[in-house]
Amino acid sequence: MVAVVVPDLVRLQNTVERIFRRELARSLFPERVPVQSFNVSLGRPLAKQGMVATALTLLSVGRSVDFVTLSYLLRSPWLAGGADEANSRAQLESWLRRQNIREITLSSLLKMCRKQGGGNNSFVQFITLLDNDNKKSRNQSLVKWGDQFNQLLNQLGWPGDRSLTSDDYQALSAWRDKLVPALAALNVVHGDTNRTTALTMLRKLAAEQLFQPKAQDDRLHVTGILETAGLHFDAIWVTGLTDQTLPGQVQHNPFIPTMVQRHYQMPHSSIQHEHHYAQLTIDRLSCSAAQVVLSHPAGDGVVSFSPSQFIPVGIHCLSSQQHDELTTLRGDDRGAVVTLESLSDEVGCELALTDQPYEVAGGTSVLKDQALCPFRAYAHHQLKVRALETPQTGIDNRVRGDLIHKVCERFWGEVTTHRQLCAMTDDELLQCIKQLTDEVLDQARLNDQAKELLSIERTRLTALLFEWISCFERQRQPFSVVAVEQRQQVQVGPLLLTAVPDRVDCLDGQSGCVVIDYKSGMVKNSDLIGDSLLEPQLPIYALKGLEQHKQQIVAVVFAQIRSGECAFKGVAADDDVMPLVKSVAKSAAVKRGIDDWPALLDDWDRQLDQLAHDFSNAQAKVNPVARSACQFCDLARLCRIAECEEGC
Numbered sequence: 328m329v330a331v332v333v334p335d336l337v338r339l340q341n342t343v344e345r346i347f348r349r350e351l352a353r354s355l356f357p358e359r360v361p362v363q364s365f366n367v368s369l370g371r372p373l374a375k376q377g378m379v380a381t382a383l384t385l386l387s388v389g390r391s392v393d394f395v396t397l398s399y400l401l402r403s404p405w406l407a408g409g410a411d412e413a414n415s416r417a418q419l420e421s422w423l424r425r426q427n428i429r430e431i432t433l434s435s436l437l438k439m440c441r442k443q444g445g446g447n448n449s450f451v452q453f454i455t456l457l458d459n460d461n462k463k464s465r466n467q468s469l470v471k472w473g474d475q476f477n478q479l480l481n482q483l484g485w486p487g488d489r490s491l492t493s494d495d496y497q498a499l500s501a502w503r504d505k506l507v508p509a510l511a512a513l514n515v516v517h518g519d520t521n522r523t524t525a526l527t528m529l530r531k532l533a534a535e536q537l538f539q540p541k542a543q544d545d546r547l548h549v550t551g552i553l554e555t556a557g558l559h560f561d562a563i564w565v566t567g568l569t570d571q572t573l574p575g576q577v578q579h580n581p582f583i584p585t586m587v588q589r590h591y592q593m594p595h596s597s598i599q600h601e602h603h604y605a606q607l608t609i610d611r612l613s614c615s616a617a618q619v620v621l622s623h624p625a626g627d628g629v630v631s632f633s634p635s636q637f638i639p640v641g642i643h644c645l646s647s648q649q650h651d652e653l654t655t656l657r658g659d660d661r662g663a664v665v666t667l668e669s670l671s672d673e674v675g676c677e678l679a680l681t682d683q684p685y686e687v688a689g690g691t692s693v694l695k696d697q698a699l700c701p702f703r704a705y706a707h708h709q710l711k712v713r714a715l716e717t718p719q720t721g722i723d724n725r726v727r728g729d730l731i732h733k734v735c736e737r738f739w740g741e742v743t744t745h746r747q748l749c750a751m752t753d754d755e756l757l758q759c760i761k762q763l764t765d766e767v768l769d770q771a772r773l774n775d776q777a778k779e780l781l782s783i784e785r786t787r788l789t790a791l792l793f794e795w796i797s798c799f800e801r802q803r804q805p806f807s808v809v810a811v812e813q814r815q816q817v818q819v820g821p822l823l824l825t826a827v828p829d830r831v832d833c834l835d836g837q838s839g840c841v842v843i844d845y846k847s848g849m850v851k852n853s854d855l856i857g858d859s860l861l862e863p864q865l866p867i868y869a870l871k872g873l874e875q876h877k878q879q880i881v882a883v884v885f886a887q888i889r890s891g892e893c894a895f896k897g898v899a900a901d902d903d904v905m906p907l908v909k910s911v912a913k914s915a916a917v918k919r920g921i922d923d924w925p926a927l928l929d930d931w932d933r934q935l936d937q938l939a940h941d942f943s944n945a946q947a948k949v950n951p952v953a954r955s956a957c958q959f960c961d962l963a964r965l966c967r968i969a970e971c972e973e974g975c
């Protein structure tokens with residue numbers, strides 16, 4: 328029998344269990360040391376046990392269900408069909424996330440499930456049962472509530488149809504033989520009650536009752552210091568023996584006189600007591616096994632720790648630093664050594680290129696992702712991995728951005744020249760924007776909650792676009808709109824991409840066009856003219872869009888449409904093409920030796936070609952151009968950038 332002693336086990340229980348599971352799962356000999364072969368001496372509230380938590384969640388579903396609960400139930404293995412319908416339930420959950428549903432009535436959920444199809448028969452069945460059960464709520468005794476809860480859970484197929492492990496059986500027994508009878512026993516002191524009260528009492532009992540499954544294999548014990556008293560092991564490893572842990576700190580109980588605490592040698596009453604206790608503890612632990620290892624962390628990343636002064640000379644004491652240096656694992660009884668290898672895997676499967684350009688879905692975002700981080704491009708556009716969406720309160724930023732695009736698209740479809748714009752009075756302009764905003768919002772597919780905010784969004788959007796068009800578009804040199812959201816296929820290196828510039832304006836009286844991209848977020852000029860090209864869409868169009876408009880592109884600009892922060896940002900061939908947009912010669916590109924428009928186009932061409940080749944060669948290194956690139960990336964859990972940085 329082996330023991331691992333963790334002094335602060337109450338606080339660290341979750342972490343310790345996770346580490347043991349992870350390390351045993353990685354074991355070279357799982358048949359000898361199975362994952363469930365350790366036993367933690369502390370119990371957990373029964374309510375936190377997965378099977379019981381699912382039962383309590385199921386019983387607490389009312390006429391409507393919030394998304395967090397719904398998502399939990401869809402993923403729970405403790406329901407009928409949890410295994411068979413796992414894939415279709417995952418698809419249903421993903422679909423519900425995309426609908427941005429934060430709360431839904433059971434009847435609406437049923438309609439959605441049926442509309443979505445996908446073979447979630449058991450799930451549909453138990454939502455129907457839950458919906459019907461809620462209608463039967465009435466006052467009755469706690470005994471009857473206990474029976475009714477059990478009956479409902481049986482009908483719902485709880486605890487699922489997968490075979491139960493030993494821990495599961497013990498949890499099921501704890502529910503049936505202890506928890507529900509404990510609820511029924513309260514009937515003596517409690518009259519008839521409604522469902523909500525009965526369920527609250529059941530929850531309270533489950534939270535108070537500790538559950539500690541008996542391990543199948545109890546060769547490895549994880550315990551606190553006190554629990555080892557009187558026990559003897561074959562080997563013992565004591566962790567965390569820093570000078571902060573032993574001796575403990577003096578902490579007087581504020582409700583008992585200090586003299587009394589000291590007189591009766593109460594814990595933490597004096598430094599003498601703590602020293603005495605530390606010495607006793609170390610002596611006891613040192614004699615509790617034939618093999619003893621005392622260890623301490625070298626630090627917590629900020630503060631360095633020293634070993635406890637009570638660790639006797641002659642006992643092997645290991646610091647976490649020394650432990651990290653042990654890079655080999657003892658392989659078998661004969662002492663063979665297995666060296667762990669590391670594998671650098673930064674290139675994926677190359678695209679199967681032919682003589683023809685390779686058509687890639689995803690538009691110019693392919694190259695944008697490649698510029699921001701090669702792994703991001705590979706995961707998004709080759710592996711097709713996306714994080715699940717999280718339902719938002721109200722209208723999320725992406726939808727807001729879409730609404731701006733749609734209203735602008737309609738506006739510039741009607742008002743096609745600067746002259747026409749200037750001929751409109753403020754009132755006419757406002758009315759026009761209002762009307763277009765109404766049309767766009769009426770057609771927008773928003774969830775019920777977002778629809779409640781429509782009037783606020785209508786006012787906000789109208790005011791924002793009025794500010795933008797009257798203060799910025801009107802102040803420009805005369806222009807004519809020649810393209811709005813026009814799709815065009817462009818070849819970049821070996822790739823064929825679809826570019827959709829938001830707008831192209833032809834400058835009246837000058838030779839040249841301006842490409843405009845609407846942005847509802849903040850944008851930086853450096854994303855276009857810095858060392859790395861991070862916004863490739865506009866440069867792609869500047870380079871490849873010439874054939875269509877027969878005129879040279881002389882400026883690429885972002886229309887930053889944000890309340891109070893509206894601005895044109897970008898770069899132009901000459902000054903005065905767009906308000907406050909600098910020419911290349913006066914821009915920061917000069918620092919990179921680029922001082923005119925043709926040189927900038929050449930630089931963009933080179934960078935775009937490189938990005939396209941990197942993508943086709945499946946360069947997939949986790950290498951964000953800057954840490955800020957990860958801020959709005961959905962792949963952090965997949966690429967594990969945080970762990971990479973910790974390991975560096």
Ligand code: SF4
Nearest residue numbers: 700957960962963966
């Ligand atoms: S989170 Fe950062 S490192 Fe990870 S894929 Fe996204 S951009 Fe790259």
